[in-house]
Amino acid sequence: MTDTTDDKPVRDSLFEAPPLAEQERMVEAILFASAEPVTLREMEERMPHGCDPKAALEHLRKRYDGRGVRVMQINEAWAIRTAPDLGFLMQKETVEEKKLSRAAIETLAIIAYHQPVTRAEIEEIRGVAVSRGTIDQLLEMEWIRFGRRRMTPGRPVTFVVTQEFLDHFSLESARDLPGLKELRQAGLLDARLMPGREDDDDEAEADDQAQLFEE
Numbered sequence: 001m002t003d004t005t006d007d008k009p010v011r012d013s014l015f016e017a018p019p020l021a022e023q024e025r026m027v028e029a030i031l032f033a034s035a036e037p038v039t040l041r042e043m044e045e046r047m048p049h050g051c052d053p054k055a056a057l058e059h060l061r062k063r064y065d066g067r068g069v070r071v072m073q074i075n076e077a078w079a080i081r082t083a084p085d086l087g088f089l090m091q092k093e094t095v096e097e098k099k100l101s102r103a104a105i106e107t108l109a110i111i112a113y114h115q116p117v118t119r120a121e122i123e124e125i126r127g128v129a130v131s132r133g134t135i136d137q138l139l140e141m142e143w144i145r146f147g148r149r150r151m152t153p154g155r156p157v158t159f160v161v162t163q164e165f166l167d168h169f170s171l172e173s174a175r176d177l178p179g180l181k182e183l184r185q186a187g188l189l190d191a192r193l194m195p196g197r198e199d200d201d202d203e204a205e206a207d208d209q210a211q212l213f214e215e
Contacts, residue, residue: 047121
């Protein structure tokens with residue numbers, strides 16, 4: 001048997017509908033556990049017969065009014081969402097770290113220790129050509145910049161490290177870079193002699209370190 005109220009069918013039920021406060025808890029649980037907005041029909045299908053999810057929603061909506069989260073209507077569905085004025089708390093900034101190729105690392109190291117240095121000088125030290133992509137990547141990362149042009153034929157441009165490079169590695173200046181001896185002891189540099197060097201004593205190394213930053 002089905003009665004009608006205001007021309008709307010009312011389903012028969014052998015059980016009395018839960019109190020409105022309990023229905024409100026049910027609606028809250030449904031919305032909280034749902035990743036997507038939920039329609040009234042979907043709530044009604046999940047809740048016991050005789051429940052009125054619309055009335056429960058109105059009570060729940062008032063209860064959340066002014067709180068950090070709100071019961072919001074999205075088209076014909078409902079959802080629990082962060083209050084609009086607190087949306088900034090949910091934002092997360094991420095820094096995408098770009099991995100440098102071995103060629104880029106070597107080029108960066110040469111610039112850091114030999115600045116100001118031209119592209120031809122970088123290639124002479126590395127023993128291989130430096131691709132434009134490698135230089136462009138370091139420029140894009142703002143770890144190197146163009147320095148003064150050399151007063152030599154063709155006036156080639158030089159490269160130097162930037163403030164951003166120093167800041168990234170917590171250096172006050174390029175002079176704070178570890179010395180050649182320190183790099184070798186840490187296993188970060190081949191023990192072979194640098195190009196053009198005939199000895200490897202501490203005095204010669206100190207002279208080389210000083211010359212790296214002479215302009």
